[in-house]
Amino acid sequence: MQPYFLPYIGYWQLMQAVDEFIVYDDVQFSKGGWINRNRLLLGGRAHTFTLPLRKGRLGDKINERHLSDSHAEAGRSILSKIRQAYSAAPFVANAMPVIELIMTADEPNLADFLFASLVQIQRYVGLDTRLLRSSELNEGQGLRADDRVLEICKARHARRYVNAPGGRSLYDKETFRKQGLDLKFIEPQAIAYSQFGGDFVPWLSILDVMMFNDPAAIREMLTCYTLE
Numbered sequence: 001m002q003p004y005f006l007p008y009i010g011y012w013q014l015m016q017a018v019d020e021f022i023v024y025d026d027v028q029f030s031k032g033g034w035i036n037r038n039r040l041l042l043g044g045r046a047h048t049f050t051l052p053l054r055k056g057r058l059g060d061k062i063n064e065r066h067l068s069d070s071h072a073e074a075g076r077s078i079l080s081k082i083r084q085a086y087s088a089a090p091f092v093a094n095a096m097p098v099i100e101l102i103m104t105a106d107e108p109n110l111a112d113f114l115f116a117s118l119v120q121i122q123r124y125v126g127l128d129t130r131l132l133r134s135s136e137l138n139e140g141q142g143l144r145a146d147d148r149v150l151e152i153c154k155a156r157h158a159r160r161y162v163n164a165p166g167g168r169s170l171y172d173k174e175t176f177r178k179q180g181l182d183l184k185f186i187e188p189q190a191i192a193y194s195q196f197g198g199d200f201v202p203w204l205s206i207l208d209v210m211m212f213n214d215p216a217a218i219r220e221m222l223t224c225y226t227l228e
Contacts, residue, residue: 001014001023001024002027003023003024003035003115003118004035005034005035005037006206006207007034008034008204010164010186012121012127012206012218013186013224014162014164015122015222016129016223017225018129020131022134023131025061025135026135027062028060028062029061035114036051036052036053038204038207040082040085040086040204040205041195041204042084042085047085049078051110051113052067053068053110054066054069062110062111065111066110067107067108067113072106076103078103079099079100082096082207089196091210091213092211094214095207095210101120102117119131121206125218126215139152139154139156145170146171146175146176154181159180159181159182160181161183162185162186162227165188171183184227186227187228188225189225191224
């Protein structure tokens with residue numbers, strides 16, 4: 001999976017479902033997705049927050065992009081918004097130091113920043129899945145699409161490859177089967193928890209889950225999926 005900015009709980013369910021999680025950081029950066037933005041709960045509604053980036057070139061890979069020169073100021077602004085949104089949340093005292101550590105990291109490279117943030121949240125939640133970066137693997141370099149995925153899987157001695165639901169339009173089970181791999185797609189179940197007593201707003205950033213639930217409860221939520 002591409003590295004996302006404080007990704008929603010489904011991303012972490014996928015991480016929980018595997019032994020090794022490959023962060024796909026040397027593929028083309030796509031605007032308008034979740035690589036540098038996410039959503040939090042503010043005033044009972046979803047509110048988008050964004051990491052500003054330096055201007056890049058068309059075709060740049062994720063690990064070739066950088067945070068803007070004003071990213072420190074932007075990080076402080078995002079932290080202020082998070083504090084405003086979750087000051088009364090039950091686990092803000094536990095979760096906020098982790099979010100502060102992430103947002104104040106002096107790391108201008110986008111891929112490095114995002115990978116470090118995944119590691120911090122993984123530790124907080126208590127997941128022991130091994131995280132690897134595609135840019136640091138020799139296998140599959142120069143290949144594209146499912147050819148590269150298959151090459152990485154074979155090099156890692158994988159027996160099963162698990163992908164997000166959207167992967168159904170990209171990957172074919174029979175193609176993987178012929179290479180000795182069991183291709184599965186994760187299907188997250190609906191998850192709800194109390195958010196200040198209002199109507200539940202789903203699929204927000206993991207930081208929302210962290211503000212309203214302790215790590216043990218989050219780990220239980222991460223098992224709420226099926227593999228198909």
